[in-house]
Amino acid sequence: METRRRRRAVRLLTAAALLWAASFAAHAGEVEVLHWWTSGSESRSVLELKRLLATQGHTWRDFAVVGGGGDSAMAVLRSRVLAGNPPSAAQIKGPAIQEWGRLNVLADLDDVAAAQKWDARLPAVVASVMKVHGRYVAVPVNVHRVNWLWINREALRRTGARAPTTWEEFFALADKMRHAGIVPVAHGGQSWQEFTTFESVVLGVGGADFYRRAFVDLDPAALRSETMTRSLQTFRRIKDYTDPRAPGRDWNVATAMVIKGEAGMQFMGDWAKGEFLAAGQQPGRDFICVSSPGTSRAFIFNVDSFAMFRLKDPAATRAQKALALTIMQPEFQESFNLSKGSIPVGSGVRLDRFDLCAQESSAYFTATAMVNTLVPSIAHLMAQPAPIEHAMREVVAAYWNNDRMTPDEAMTRLVKVSRPRP
Structure with a gap:
């Protein structure tokens, strides 16, 4: 009797695990990301982002361009988008985000932004760069102070x-x-x-x-x-x-x-x-x-950011939103910026592991926004x-x-x- 009960329990647990795995796989997706963080500390930071996405069941596919952000990379991106086959995200910043927004090809991230309270966590001047027609279409990654x-x-x-x-x-x-x-x-x-x-x-x-x-x-x-x-x-x-x-x-x-x-x-x-x-x-x-x-x-x-493109595949869209959520998580903001030498873009990130220059930069960032x-x-x-x-x-x-x-x-x-x- 005891042996039969144990076998039955094992079968039930196995079935439950298979159902959970199937459900997990059904919600998993792939993010294809155009970026040019291909060496040194930047590459290590990308690996951390991949790791965090993997824990959520999503996979990362590089659309990497060595040397970063040149005309050839943007030309390839434009041809992909106009052909109806955009990547999930592309490293785009500043007014270029609005230029892509005018083509009506960017995804709406307002639900992600609301869940993580981006309006409260970002200075208004930075948030405005991430929006087209008042709606978030890009996620900021970090902040560099130039002066x-x-x-x-x-x-x-x-x-x-x-x-x-x-x-x-x-x-x-x-x-x-x-x-x-x-x-x-x-x-x-x-x-x-x-x-x-x-x-x-x-x-x-x-x-x-x-x-x-x-x-x-x-x-x-x-x-x-x-x-x-x-x-x-x-x-x-x-x-x-x-x-x-x-x-x-x-x-x-x-x-x-x-x-x-x-x-x-x-x-x-x-x-x-x-x-x-x-x-x-x-x-x-x-x-x-x-x-x-x-x-x-x-x-x-100087803020690095990823613009998100409108996708047809629901699983890819879920993975894309997971990417946006992960980028703004304090865990990633801390690890990425510690490696890159920049500072977190959103409030709520601990700075005790950052050096004196970074702590001073963060204080300036907050004060000057006010x-x-x-x-x-x-x-x-x-x-x-x-x-x-x-x-x-x-x-x-x-x-x-x-x-x-x-x-x-x-x-x-x-x-x-x-x-x-x-």
Whole structure:
């Protein structure tokens, strides 16, 4: 009797397990994701996202593009979407999300956003980037602060100076570093790096309201103004403190100059911190992260995000929503941003495992959102579509590289290229 009862119990448990597995499989789906996080810490973070999805029964299929976000990748994506075969998600950010939204091909994520209270967890200026016609169609992954100044601690000690908070203090420190035989500013002579430095200068000279007028509103009166003139003059002064071998140098090579003490300072977003940490350096002890001059009460943000495309397969749609939910979970926000050097985009994530620079960046992110000095990066495609960003970037690079170009000529060109084409 006892043996029969046990056998019957085993049969019932086995049947229940099979029913559960069948139900689980019926709800499982596949997400195909276009991204360019293909190396180093970014690749490890993608593996974590795959793992978390797998625990929910969903599988991940890479649509990976090495080198990231170029025209060829977007061309392939466009052909897939127009052919009616879009991936589940694609790494798209800034105004490009709205461009895809106008094609009416993006999925509605409002149910996911409501479940996780995205409106309460995200600053309004960030949430607006993720929406088309007031509805969520994309999920943010992380936040980078662009307006950082990185300083070699030993170089600062040798000059006997403090970290600069104003442009006057910055140029005084640069003079002292040069006198001490240190290249004051490590720079990579590439147009995107020059535009990255320039947007920090404009914010530091003109403030957040002026920055928005110039780069978000594209106000001709702001682009051709006394404040923009002073910004261009300040920007050009920085060039005098770089070294002759800067043209063509990659950003991480410039960061290495600061790490080694060959250079004293670098203007760069917080992805530079990963280079310091990989070299075994620690914030406060070996290097210092401070707001670029004049920007201590403002924050230029660069947010990575995934836009979700409308799918026909119900299982794929469920997997897609699971992906969006997982990205905004505190567990993933913590692990991903610890690896990438960025900070969590949503509130409710513990920061005790993050370094001092990240904790400071998160505090700035929250505070500037409250006082309306959180602004999108034009140099990193958060403020304008790619054609306008590219045209303005080339004007700034031409001004940096041509000492004969006057601020008035540069402003005239900025106004011209910022006008929408008919």
